[in-house]
Amino acid sequence: MHIIAFLIRRALQAVIVMFVISLIGFSIQGNLGDPLRELVGQSVSEAERQLLRDELGLNDPFLIQYARFLGNALQGDLGTSYFFKRPALDVIMDKFPATLELVIGATFIFLALSIPGGIYCAINRDKWIAKTIMTGSIIGISVPVFLTAIFLVWIFGVELQWLPAFGRGDTVEMPWGWDTGFLTLDGLAHLLLPSIALSSIMLPLFIRLIRAEMMEAMGTDYVRFARAKGLSTRRVRYVHAFRNTLLPVVTVGGLMIGTLIAYTILTETVFQWPGMGFLFLEAVNRVDTPLIIAYIIVVGLIFVVVNTIVDFVYTLINPMVKLPGAKS
Amino acid sequence: MITWRGFLKRFLSDPVAIGAGVVLLILVLMALFAPVLAPQNPYDLMQLDIMNSELPPSWKPGGDEQFLLGTDAQGRGVLSTIMYGTGISLLIGIGAVIVQGILGVTLGLIAGYKGGWIDSFLMRLADIQMSLSTLMIAIIALALFQAAFDANVYADYAIIMLILIIGIAEWPKFARTVRSSVLGEKNKEYVDAARVIGLPARKVMWGHILPNTLTPVLVISTIQVAEAIMTEAALSFLGLGMPVDRPSLGSLIRSGFEFVFSGQYWITFYPALVLIALVLALNLLGDWLRDVLNPKLRRGDD
Numbered sequence: 001m002h003i004i005a006f007l008i009r010r011a012l013q014a015v016i017v018m019f020v021i022s023l024i025g026f027s028i029q030g031n032l033g034d035p036l037r038e039l040v041g042q043s044v045s046e047a048e049r050q051l052l053r054d055e056l057g058l059n060d061p062f063l064i065q066y067a068r069f070l071g072n073a074l075q076g077d078l079g080t081s082y083f084f085k086r087p088a089l090d091v092i093m094d095k096f097p098a099t100l101e102l103v104i105g106a107t108f109i110f111l112a113l114s115i116p117g118g119i120y121c122a123i124n125r126d127k128w129i130a131k132t133i134m135t136g137s138i139i140g141i142s143v144p145v146f147l148t149a150i151f152l153v154w155i156f157g158v159e160l161q162w163l164p165a166f167g168r169g170d171t172v173e174m175p176w177g178w179d180t181g182f183l184t185l186d187g188l189a190h191l192l193l194p195s196i197a198l199s200s201i202m203l204p205l206f207i208r209l210i211r212a213e214m215m216e217a218m219g220t221d222y223v224r225f226a227r228a229k230g231l232s233t234r235r236v237r238y239v240h241a242f243r244n245t246l247l248p249v250v251t252v253g254g255l256m257i258g259t260l261i262a263y264t265i266l267t268e269t270v271f272q273w274p275g276m277g278f279l280f281l282e283a284v285n286r287v288d289t290p291l292i293i294a295y296i297i298v299v300g301l302i303f304v305v306v307n308t309i310v311d312f313v314y315t316l317i318n319p320m321v322k323l324p325g326a327k328s
Numbered sequence: 329m330i331t332w333r334g335f336l337k338r339f340l341s342d343p344v345a346i347g348a349g350v351v352l353l354i355l356v357l358m359a360l361f362a363p364v365l366a367p368q369n370p371y372d373l374m375q376l377d378i379m380n381s382e383l384p385p386s387w388k389p390g391g392d393e394q395f396l397l398g399t400d401a402q403g404r405g406v407l408s409t410i411m412y413g414t415g416i417s418l419l420i421g422i423g424a425v426i427v428q429g430i431l432g433v434t435l436g437l438i439a440g441y442k443g444g445w446i447d448s449f450l451m452r453l454a455d456i457q458m459s460l461s462t463l464m465i466a467i468i469a470l471a472l473f474q475a476a477f478d479a480n481v482y483a484d485y486a487i488i489m490l491i492l493i494i495g496i497a498e499w500p501k502f503a504r505t506v507r508s509s510v511l512g513e514k515n516k517e518y519v520d521a522a523r524v525i526g527l528p529a530r531k532v533m534w535g536h537i538l539p540n541t542l543t544p545v546l547v548i549s550t551i552q553v554a555e556a557i558m559t560e561a562a563l564s565f566l567g568l569g570m571p572v573d574r575p576s577l578g579s580l581i582r583s584g585f586e587f588v589f590s591g592q593y594w595i596t597f598y599p600a601l602v603l604i605a606l607v608l609a610l611n612l613l614g615d616w617l618r619d620v621l622n623p624k625l626r627r628g629d630d
Contacts (some may be wrong), residue, residue: 013456017456028472028476138608138611138612138615139608141611142554142558142604142607142608142611143604143607144558144561144562144565144603144607145562146561146562146565146581147581147600147603147604150581150585150588150596150600153588153589154588154593158588158589158591165589255458255459258459258460258461258464259461259463259464261461261464262461262463262464262467262562263463265467265566266562266565266566269565269566270585280471281566281567284471284474284475284567284568285567287475289475292471292472292475296468299464303459303460307459
């Protein structure tokens with residue numbers, strides 16, 4: 001029963017976080033620049049301005065304006081970008097596929113490397129390869145993602161010229177309006193360096209996490225019991241012990257989503273990757289307030305949704321972990 | 329707790345710790361004495377000559393022995409800018425950690441000592457804050473700050489804003505550590521004794537419990553300075569941190585980035601090397617300190 005209570009509490013928390021984000025977004029929108037000036041320019045007389053202000057509701061009390069903003073936001077209207085002269089949400093959604101593909105590419109790379117790497121380091125603690133990986137991981141933690149990215153551009157893009165250094169390459173339009181770079185060789189080649197750069201920040205953290213959790217799992221009664229039953233070492237390690245490391249991996253992975261979004265901005269900047277992060281920085285440089293606010297709200301929403309899903313998954317697998325070995 | 333002598337002995341028997349300590353010492357001294365040591369004051373316009381721009385390091389063909397590590401697009405010696413920039417990076421890193429420490433230690437002490445709803449409220453707040461990612465908060469806060477003020481105002485206050493934003497966003501790390509130490513200490517006899525003789529809660533907290541929570545605070549501080557320097561570098565790289573006329577290591581890297589494509593790698597490469605050395609030295613020292621002082625603490629395990 002308390003799973004439902006937990007979910008309700010989480011959903012409530014998510015709503016509060018979104019409410020706070022929207023309130024911050026709204027109050028900033030009101031204070032940053034005059035929307036009227038952006039709309040009509042200097043040539044309109046003061047009387048006409050007042051009329052327009054009334055029409056646009058800019059003279060209404062704060063709460064009424066906020067309610068209107070919230071109502072519009074709930075209907076998917078987050079204002080109009082000053083620069084693009086289009087709805088801010090549409091502009092962001094155009095760039096969303098590029099960012100998502102970058103994140104998918106990076107996730108694929110760091111999971112494919114950190115799981116075997118972490119398990120290996122936990123089992124062969126004293127071998128030199130494991131020690132090298134652990135040393136490498138603390139160096140990896142100390143290298144900022146934008147330096148990894150610049151280094152990759154410099155070596156593989158400029159010096160060796162093996163891979164394209166910026167942009168997204170050829171994309172194919174999918175029937176549901178999604179431009180994907182996954183389906184062309186050129187698109188994949190463009191994706192490779194940015195994905196490696198983005199994954200480089202998660203990789204050392206996950207190797208350390210999986211190693212630590214795996215070492216802990218190997219010492220539990222549950223694993224000792226499985227071993228005593230005469231199960232093969234392989235089965236004990238990869239099925240019984242590894243399953244216990246999944247929970248923290250999922251949790252930390254979920255908590256990292258905010259970090260990942262921030263690092264996406266850095267990676268996209270270096271590679272001039274036409275995604276949401278690059279768009280956001282351009283909006284900052286152009287003081288395109290509606291676009292900045294819309295980005296913050298969209299990112300906040302992504303963050304809240306992913307976090308809530310992670311908590312949900314967490315509660316789903318939690319009971320299994322609490323009853324180790326009960327099934328067998 | 330170990331004694332100073334034991335501490336020194338362990339330090340001197342660990343080559344990694346010595347190496348990290350030496351690197352850190354060199355970088356700190358270099359930054360402190362930049363005005364004396366640097367061959368050029370890179371922010372004195374009188375000393376700059378545009379004819380010297382984009383010179384390669386002195387051992388390369390076309391290099392000038394006046395500029396050991398070459399010059400950037402404005403004719404500033406890369407070595408000199410690195411010396412000054414390291415100082416800015418360290419200042420922001422240490423400043424931010426002082427803010428984190430003051431906020432985190434105070435709130436952690438209160439949460440741990442008072443307990444009850446204050447504790448749960450502060451810890452829920454810490455949960456939410458932790459899940460939002462410092463870099464993300466800082467990017468958004470600085471983007472809005474930059475949009476709200478004009479470039480000159482922004483440049484004047486950038487350093488303070490960076491210290492405050494990175495400081496405020498990271499308080500939960502200190503608060504949680506201090507809180508858990510306080511929970512361990514507060515039922516010990518010496519605390520009871522202090523309470524029995526009628527000392528006010530404030531005195532018990534600050535005078536008696538706090539000194540016993542300082543070991544983990546020291547460990548975290550070292551790693552947090554590294555984190556803060558990295559965060560600042562990332563923000564400056566994005567153009568949301570230090571302005572070009574008073575660059576940190578991050579903004580130096582940014583200013584040279586576009587030249588990487590045309591082969592002038594040194595403008596970015598040497599500041600990058602120093603940044604990595606600085607952060608790595610702090611991380612290694614932090615890990616070493618943790619192993620020596622408090623083996624139970626684990627990194628990234630909050």
